[in-house]
Structure formats: C-alpha cells, structure tokens
Amino acid sequence: MKPKAPNQQAFEKRLEKLYAEFVSARSANETDDDLAQAVLEFILMRERLRRGVEARKHLWKTVDAETLCAMKTWDTDDPRFAAIEKVFKRFATGRNLDALKLLKAKITEFSAQQKQRASAPRRLKPIPELVEQIFYKNPAINAKGMQRALEQEMGKGVIDIIDNDVIYGADGKSEITISGLGARISRLRKGIRFSKAGS
Numbered sequence: 728m729k730p731k732a733p734n735q736q737a738f739e740k741r742l743e744k745l746y747a748e749f750v751s752a753r754s755a756n757e758t759d760d761d762l763a764q765a766v767l768e769f770i771l772m773r774e775r776l777r778r779g780v781e782a783r784k785h786l787w788k789t790v791d792a793e794t795l796c797a798m799k800t801w802d803t804d805d806p807r808f809a810a811i812e813k814v815f816k817r818f819a820t821g822r823n824l825d826a827l828k829l830l831k832a833k834i835t836e837f838s839a840q841q842k843q844r845a846s847a848p849r850r851l852k853p854i855p856e857l858v859e860q861i862f863y864k865n866p867a868i869n870a871k872g873m874q875r876a877l878e879q880e881m882g883k884g885v886i887d888i889i890d891n892d893v894i895y896g897a898d899g900k901s902e903i904t905i906s907g908l909g910a911r912i913s914r915l916r917k918g919i920r921f922s923k924a925g926s
Contacts, residue, residue, distance in 0.1 A: 760824065766827060771795075775790055854902065858911055892904050
C-alpha cells in the first residue's frame with residue numbers, strides 16, 4: 728500500500744518540530760563532519776515527512792535513494808537556486824564537508840548583503856517605477872522578458888524577493904504580481920501611442 732502524504736498543515740507542524748529538534752541538538756563542540764551529517768539527515772527526514780513515511784522505517788532506504796537521486800540530477804535555470812543546487816549535489820555525491828563549506832559561505836554572504844542594505848541610507852525606488860524604467864529602455868519587451876529583467880534586479884535595492892507570483896519591494900511597501908506584468912506593459916504601450924498621437 729502506497730504511503731499517504733500528510734496534509735499541508737500537519738506537514739508544516741511536524742516540520743517546525745523537526746527544525747526545532749535540529750537546532751537544539753547543535754553544540755559548541757560539534758565538528759564540521761557532525762554538522763554536515765546532521766544537515767544531510769535533516770534534508771532526508773524532511774522528505775520522509777513530506778512523503779508520509781516517517782513512521783515506516785522499512786521505506787526510508789527507498790525514499791532516501793530517490794531523494795539523493797533528485798538532488799544529484801537537479802538542474803535549475805533560476806539564479807536564485809543556483810547555489811543551493813550545488814549544495815544539494817555535493818551532499819548527494821558524498822561530498823558532505825564541501826557542501827557544508829559552500830552553505831556556510833552563502834549564508835555569510837547573504838548576511839553581509841542584508842547588513843549592507845540595512846545600513847545604506849537611500850531612497851528606495853518602488854517596483855512600478857523600475858518596471859517603467861525597464862520598459863522605456865526596451866518598449867518591445869514582453870511579459871516573460873520583463874520577468875527575467877526583474878529577477879536580475881533582485882537584491883540590488885529595489886526588489887527584495889520574488890515568491891511564487893508576487894514580487895516584493897525592498898521598501899517594504901510596493902509589490903506587484905508576475906501575472907499582471909502583461910497588463911502593465913500594455914498600459915505603458917498605450918501611453919506611448921497616446922503621447923505620439925497627441926504630439
């Protein structure tokens with residue numbers, strides 16, 4: 728009988744507990760080898776939870792093998808996930824310490840970027856203004872091209888993060904949807920046509 732995956736609420740609750748257990752188990756005397764193994768075990772256990780086999784240990788070997796295979800063969804075109812892809816591949820091929828080293832480096836880099844952003848006094852441009860700026864540089868741009876251009880701006884002071892369909896501004900106020908980019912571009916094009924017609 729195929730195991731039944733838990734509902735989302737139950738999964739998230741159990742995942743919170745798993746994370747708390749992971750954090751509480753860490754100690755100052757822990758070696759990098761120990762930490763790397765603990766991180767890998769966390770990844771594997773998370774997938775066991777998601778697949779609904781937490782209490783069925785006889786299935787762990789099969790599920791773990793499938794998880795490691797997916798980690799090893801992951802190939803993303805999304806720049807946001809390029810680093811974590813490398814981390815997963817190193818864990819999946821037994822290079823645990825290399826994976827941990829890269830993970831630590833990326834966390835340190837991210838923390839430094841966040842600190843720099845927080846300390847840099849500047850006027851934060853709202854996302855719609857950035858969309859207009861990109862559009863007027865290339866009025867032939869389509870929605871997909873605009874999405875890619877905005878993804879390249881992430882972390883540069885205007886866009887904080889892109890989560891599913893929502894693009895959140897670094898100003899903490901502005902946000903737009905990816906699904907609405909086409910309509911925004913259409914309005915900007917109409918504005919150009921109206922301006923030309925009136926001139």
